[in-house]
Amino acid sequence: MKAFVPTGDTSNLARLADVPEPVPAPHEAIVAVTAYSVNRGETFLLEKPPSGWRPGKDIVGRVIKEADSGQGPKRGTRVVGHPPAFGWAERVAVPVDNLVALTEGISDARAAALPLAGLTALRLTRVAGHLTRKRILVTGASGGVGHYLTELATQQGAEVNVVTASPERAERLKALGAENAVFDVAEAKGPFDIVYESVGGESLPISLSKLKKGGNLIWFGQASRKAPRIDFFAFWNGPVSGNIRHFDYTDFDGPVSDDLKILVDLVREDQLHPEIGLEADWTETPDVLHQLRNRGIRGNAILTVTAAP
Ligand SMILES: NC(=O)c1ccc[n+]([C@@H]2O[C@H](COP(=O)([O-])OP(=O)(O)OC[C@H]3O[C@@H](n4cnc5c(N)ncnc54)[C@H](OP(=O)(O)O)[C@@H]3O)[C@@H](O)[C@H]2O)c1
Structure with missing residues (x-):
């Protein structure tokens, strides 16, 4: 399958490449990604990428293989997820505790804008x-x-x-x-x-x-x-x-899905409004990263995953 991999080159941080299919752990579902968002912190990591790491923490898509543990969303469910990495890809393995089912009223773009930025903001209000x-x-x-x-x-x-x-x-x-x-x-x-x-x-x-x-x-x-x-x-x-x-947004107890569900519910209830500064095809990811780093994007940038080139 195709996925973005780090280049280590700061003038062009990521490129599409062929990578192996994800192999899920028993508590992970496989999601076919339809949209993802990119975060400033990920651009920092892309400058000096850890070995074997690929970017991608905010994804939306459909479960194509549910977790072997029997927990989490079933096959066919549209979900928003917060995998630890690897999400800028056609498919990604996501722990079920980091997945939330989506209702039809929330677009892929608005849901993809939620995880990292939304979890951070929600948890900032608590501390x-x-x-x-x-x-x-x-x-x-x-x-x-x-x-x-x-x-x-x-x-x-x-x-x-x-x-x-x-x-x-x-x-x-x-x-x-x-x-x-x-x-x-x-x-x-x-x-x-x-x-x-x-x-x-x-x-x-x-x-x-x-x-x-x-x-x-x-x-x-x-x-x-x-x-x-x-x-x-x-x-x-x-x-x-x-x-x-x-402050570190990961320093909280309980499954991520609890807070991610709060964010999804707030959007559904029209109380929280994801700010989408830019939407583009995922092949434009390198250019979008460049814009993000140069303060050219307001709110979140969303990449839509179309057929791999
Ligand atoms: N501690 C945690 O757990 C945690 C979690 C998530 C994110 N973060 C960090 O929190 C920060 C915000 O994250 P984010 O995802 O909201 O990033 P973002 O979308 O890139 O927003 C950062 C904003 O900072 C403003 N800014 C002001 N001076 C800047 C400068 N010299 N260089 C770059 N931006 C500047 C920019 O707005 P204007 O151009 O309009 O001023 C920009 O929109 C980042 O540093 C990120 O790494 C931390």
């Missing part, structure tokens, strides 16, 4: 305590995670302030509930109870300085690839005391 009436700052807000986080935190009663690149992107975030948008983190009007920081570089110390006394900075990414420098003494010009919490 900072209750959000009602809290003033929140979200940096890097116009990405996959940022749109979901803006909408979910607004629904939970927070006042959401976002940092984004352009007025057009700000408008969309405001439509999802953001109260204020700025185009430079230095312009954000604190103090904030919670900062969700994912840009790194200067963005982290600047947003930290806008934290309320005793507030929480949840550090969940470094999209700029620049490590932040933090000065201990700078706290006295900012929150005086406060918390910096490193």
Whole structure:
């Protein structure tokens, strides 16, 4: 079958190749993939790919072989899945705990946009305590995670302030509930109870300085690839005391399918709105990765798997 494999070449990160069919473990189903989304974190991994690894964590498709364990969706079921890897392919093995059945009302593209970005946003809302009436700052807000986080935190009663690149992107975030948008983190009007920081570089110390006394900075990414420098003494010009919490979306108990089902249900109930900045045929994956890395895509990019070339 065909699948995208890493090239190790940063100017063209992945190429279509012939690879062996997936061999499922007893708790895994085989899914024929119809659409997938690509994530910034995967582009980082593609630069220095681990041996034997192929990208692909967000997929939609149909179960063509159910798990030998007898658990999970049956053959023929349309599903959204979050495999640990290998999903940019015609077929992929997915643990049944990482699969959720889809109803017809949700398109492939909207479902494929959910797993990694949606799980991260949902879990980010859980780690900072209750959000009602809290003033929140979200940096890097116009990405996959940022749109979901803006909408979910607004629904939970927070006042959401976002940092984004352009007025057009700000408008969309405001439509999802953001109260204020700025185009430079230095312009954000604190103090904030919670900062969700994912840009790194200067963005982290600047947003930290806008934290309320005793507030929480949840550090969940470094999209700029620049490590932040933090000065201990700078706290006295900012929150005086406060918390910096490193966040990893995988550090949660229970099957992924529990939270993935919450996301699917929210979409079905018209309460969560996947932001699809681009849809393309999967043969265009290398170009889409290039655009994603250059901040050219708002929300999620979705690739549709057609007949292999
Ligand atoms: N810790 C975890 O468990 C976890 C899970 C998922 C993702 N992440 C991380 O969280 C971050 C957001 O993920 P995502 O999937 O939402 O990524 P994404 O879709 O690429 O969004 C990142 C956003 O950051 C903004 N940005 C601001 N300055 C940037 C810069 N110098 N370089 C690149 N982007 C910049 C961009 O929006 P503008 O151009 O509009 O500013 C971009 O849309 C990434 O760093 C990712 O690796 C962490």
